[in-house]
Amino acid sequence: MTQTQNDTHWITEGLTVESALEHVYAKNGFHQEFVISKDSLRELAQRFRSREYFLECLSVVDYPDHFECCYQFNRWDKIHRVLVKVRNPDKTHPHFPTLSDIYEGANWYEREGYDFFGVIFDNHPHLTRLLLPETAKIHPMRKDFKGDSGTDVEDVLALIEYEDHQYEKVSQELKNKYQKDYFINMGPQHPSTHGVLRLLLHLDGERVLETYPVIGYSHRDHERMAEYKNYLQFTPNMGRMDYVGAMSFNFGYIGLIEKALGMAPSPRAEYIRVFSTELNRIASHLLWLGTYLLDLGAMTPFFYCFDDRENILDMLEMLTGERLTYNFFRFGGVAYDVPEGLGDQLKAFIPKMRGRLKDYKILIEKNIIFMKRTKEIGVLTKDQALSYGVTGPMLRACGIAYDIRKAEPYSIYPEMNFEIPTFPGCDTFARYQVRLAEIEQSLRIAEQAFAKMPEGPIKGEKAPKVSPKVPAGEFYFAVESARGHYGEYLVANGSANPYRLKQRTPSYANLSSLSSMLSGHLVADVVAVLGSTDVVMPEIDR
């Protein structure tokens, strides 16, 4: 620890530090914490940026006497998570400096902060609502917001106001304003936006000039829900966020609470968790592969991929009783033990899937049209990835081997023998390569985890019988979901509910980088690039 302190002297040198704290990484998930003044924030962010730290997450917390912005900076190569806090005691007009010109990924985080808390980020280029409708008048994450049980009923109802009568007026105005420009609203009902994403494309013919992703169509405010529910009640919500790779989200939340409680699951449960999560990851990548080729106009692979995915869903159904929105993990263990017959199915499935992978490779990579459609399309450079905080397969397609399973090992991943596939292409084809290689690695992990699984109880000795009370403190826990770095920032106050539970979902940052990948491409590429980001909208909208 002392070494890091020496190494990181540059962080606060010459800045106004209100307080500094050395966290115990194993307990809280942070290496260091600083509370600094508002004026020093931008200077500090620039220092982080120049030393290749990425902005992992930005959470706003509403404390009784002040608003707090928590910036997390981290590195790809060597984990060093720094929590930087800025406080604003003005509860009525909270202002913070913007970081959106230093870290482009901060753009959306800050808009979200404005949306949920009414926090103003000065000099932000486009500080508008992100997840709530533009007409919203509420800031639902503020502690004084009571929702429809309180006095804000009218404001809430205003959200569903319908404005059809304005069409004639608005369309005429727009016609006069844009003589030459061509706009297309891709979504939210477009078949290739994988859910309810809306892309506002500004076109010149078929060429994309600018892209504005509009999100929030499946926003349910899980973060607010977490504050109302106790720790156990919140577990089913995890399957509703990333419905394609729900196991990883289970893992993230349960792992966070276990970390906060200082409790370890039973050894058998660890292995069950790992192999079910890896199977789920394969299912997620298969779904991606099928739909991605569907986006490119090839319909047949979709059915092949779903055929394989079906095998996995059958196995996970045997294990969990659910096929999609898993709620399988429990504090200190898992819900059910491995049923009879699952082992045989898994042993039959793994070699079969390996054979199918070879088929996919030949069928896809020998196709000239596919190669031409994906190579050198949607290039995301390493620097852009850093700026946006992109993680997961998209980052590994830039040649950076950042995977939480290796970088910040959790559970039994250190015991597993696997590699992190990286490809240097930076384009959509590299993303395809990474995901296909990851299926193979996940197969390896699942195989090993199932083989090494010890006998024993599926719940740890200290597993709570009722919803636990997490001791006061701040905790961060991250797992590698199928789409990247999924982290949760928990502010607990010792009660039965979280005080604040910020969800750092991977697709959120990945999608925010979309507009920078698209300029100059054609409409057909929009679909190809968007598909390659592998977004799951409910996870972004939360």
Place this chain on the structure above:
Amino acid sequence: MYFDIIIKIILTGVVLGGALNLAGLLTWVERKQSAVMQDRIGANRASLFGLRILGLFHPLADMLKLILKEDFTPRYAHKILHALAPFVSVFFALIAFAAIPIGNDFAWRGHAIHLQVAHINVGLLYILSVMSMGVYGVVLAGFASNNNYSFLGGLRASSQMISYEITMGVSIMGIVMMDGSLNLQNIVQAQGQYWHHLPLWGIFLQPVSFFLFLTAAMAETKRTPFDLPEGESEIIGYFVEYSGMKFGMFFLTDFLETVLASALLTTLFLGGWQIPYLFHDGFHFPWGTVWIMAQPWVILLGVIAFSIKVIFFCWFLMMIRWTLPRFRYDQLMRLGWKIMLPISLINILVTGLVMVLL
């Protein structure tokens, strides 16, 4: 005089009925073909009196459903053009069949009967021009719907069809040069010759031209990998704003054009109604065997051979559709203008040189 008219009416009925029914049947073939390729069972639910017959009633059920559906016109669409577009599409796809010879000419009770609805000496030119007229339906649909997506679809369709029209026309010039005729019946009859017992079909004489024409025809019929005007995962297509039977008519046009392209491919490159070693009086096999047949049987065999070849090409186009992903717009244009057009021009040059030198 009356006799000729009656013959023409019967012939029109046969060709029109054949084309429409084949197009209808193709919807079923497509579903089954894709199902076979995708490890599925495919459409098999529609039943009539408890009979399912592999779901053969699905085209009927589809048609019924489309006719009974609400015919919706968007509020800000151009009403007349919006309604006109599908008719234009279907009309030009249908009348193109007129110049296709479905069998050999023969004489019956002193009347010369041409198994060709329109016995015109510029049949090929006629078909090419009518096929390019078909784009008007698509462009109108894209324009009149007042929808950004369909507008893009219409734009894509027009540029794509204009580009590939040229390659299509140029690629078959080799055949026209060799036969010295634009009459499709003459072209088919010329393919009845033999060179050391090898039938001189267009595909053997002009293989390059065959592949060029096949590609261009796929592009003309707007099928994968050239289905950019539809592009259901990108811009949904020029028919976004159509519902009910109007949409059905675009759908039908798609299949009609497939049949038309197959018929053209058959006529130009696969000897049309020709069967190898079948002459006007029966089979004369190269090894000496001779089967003498009456003339009506020979003609009938020719018509059957033509139909089988057309169905083969239809199936072939289906198979390609379910195999490949879609091109991108600029790649499509590059393929058309920078690769296919130069090759087809070189093909003409080489054909001309060979003809002069031999």
